[in-house]
Amino acid sequence: MKSCSGWRRFLICLPIIFFLPFMFSVLELHENSYIEKLPKNHGNKFNHLVLGPAAGQGLHDRLQCQGLKPLNKTHLPNMSGVPDFKETVSFLTVFTIYNTSVSAHVEDRSTDMVTVGNALYNKIERSMAVLNGFINFIQVSMPQSNIIILTDPASNFSIHKKRVTVFPIQGEYSRDRLMLQRIKSYIAFLTTRLEELSQGKDEIHHYIFTDSDIAVVDDLGHIFYNYPKFHLALTFRNNKNQPLNSGFIAVRGTSDGILRAKSFLQEVLDIYKSKFMKASRMLGDQLALAWLVKSHLSFEAKRFTKSQVFLEDIGGTSVLFLPCSLYNWTPPEGAGQFHGMPLDVKVVHFKGSRKRLMLESWNFYNSSASVGISDMLCLILMSGRTKYDF
Template identity: 60%
Template sequence: MAVSIRLLLPVLLLLLFPLIYTMSILHERWNPKDMKKLSPKKPNQLVLEPAAGQGLPNRIQCQGTEALNRIYPSSKNSNSEDKVSFVTVFTIYKSDPTNEKMLDRVTVGEISYNTKSERSLAILNTYINFIQVSMPSSNVVVLTDPDSTFLLDQNNAIKFPIEGDYSRSNLMLQRIKSYIAYLKRILKSYEMEKANKNIIFSDSDIAVVDNLGDIFQKYHDFHVALTFRNNKNQPLNSGFIAVRGTQDGIRKAKVLLEEVLDIYISKYMGASCMLGDQLALYWVIKLHLPSAIQKFNQHESFTGYVKGVSVLFLPCAIYNWTPPEGAGQFHGMPLDVKIVHFKGSTKRLMLESWNFYNSTSNMSNMLCLILCSGRTKYDF
């Protein structure tokens, strides 16, 4: 038996040598920092899946990227009452190794984006483009740092410089301050202009896909409109605040936002830079209108008074619908959706959606594109 083992040993070594040699080479070359390079890359193109919500009432029904039951209203139906000033806060941060390093090139259609600044500006321009299509009588006001050098090439958009601290960690706090400063400027010029457009303060990573002017026509007795969702910790979304463009409406909106600013500074300066304003807004509503809280799990609009300000609460599902990030169950897109809010890994989808609309001129089909691809994450 011992002799047979001695005879087999050289054969076994001969057979195992290639495996042992390969493992030793891999061990020498292995570096934990390189593991990310070995990870499969996220897709660099849209990956379409079956549209969620098929067969459910009041949800968009799609066949591929073709919408079967939503007809996009013609802009010819718009009238002078639909004119709205969309106001957003935007800045491009100064170049540094973190913010402006060359990243993997992102290509959407025939356009490539190499830096975060290029991508951010592309999102802003897409935001303006969607407003131009859905509400052609409206304009966009970009509140920004006076030192900002980015250019806007759309006729319906202007830069409005306001002094402040627009650093990343302070941006949400500065956003409220900029909103208040803008309202003060509007109030000063109101008497000279005799009339003012209604105002919608919003994030710039949204696509307006339907006429929002009907908010001011359908609901007559509000000064400020907010959107709510069934979220215990953050039921109010500060990314959409509508203000009636009367002198009283503008003044009341300033009063509400000034209290939100005071609460932010006194209670939530330690919160994440992207959460403080929403937490402060919720605190103000909870303090002055506690009856609103139990209605946030419903899907119907309602009105209440906060320090003499008439506040209209609108369901996020229609006025701030967000494509989910990553795989997960959700109930599709409401048939009457008016805003699609792109966040995090879905921001690239905003550019893809505009590229698709630009090539088809069909807003309803574009919504099916979003619905079919909203569960896919992208590097952006």
């Protein structure tokens, strides 16, 4: 075969020169990935764990993995760097199940079934598995913390684990009003806590309100120790319309902290009901949070563009802003730009169909004594672009 020579042949070969690197990168992706062909009815979602290259390779401030082993990070539980921090941190989440009970659906296992590992789940069992995963991760990373499940009194389920309590709060827990009810439940709980403090129960309990589809992978007690002046903490990201995520809200457990946090959340609730009820099923609370924060003239929205902790007075409430990249990190789903997992991530948020990845991650961590948190984070990182069937 004759080699390309001269301008004409050079121009003919030029597209091939540019195409070769792309072709090799695709081959490398297939070499390093495990992707099975799925039935057509699954669309573009997978019903098993899919691993690909770990994003963020070569970036100094991102987790580097070789297979499922971390190269630049040792992530140990209970190593918050605050050895003398003795105050209790409690996690709270709003959780309910529909159709009254788990037992009512034990027989109906033929519809909408999902297999994760060796377990088979229907919709309700899936929700319970995610809740148990939420509890399990906290009890590994912060074993001395309490977990409180805020729920509908009519919701029939039970949790048999140490340091876990179910706290019924009357309200409207329908799917269309759940995000609205979540804020109401937070306010109701804080009201109860204020009453207890007024009766002389002065032991300090700090509170972190979260979604139930998160994994706490490091001790969060340092938030209250290192930033002693905040009343309420929120997580932010560089997103113009939705810069604040409501899936993580921390409240200092002093009387002043609880009172001001309660007043702040009441204002969010009022804004929610007056301006964003059309988004009551989803996002309304986040839109209300952003509206309240941005409405203060002294606030500079450009601070959301930098992943740095900062403190701001919002109507008399001292609000600590924590970057989502560390305290509310979400694995990207599907295609898109993705720069990997930041070092020292504290909380991983498995939104949407990523809940399969949450259960798979816990199963992997629990599979062997030799598997650590960092190994599990590599598993999450290598699965971060995949859409699953949850």
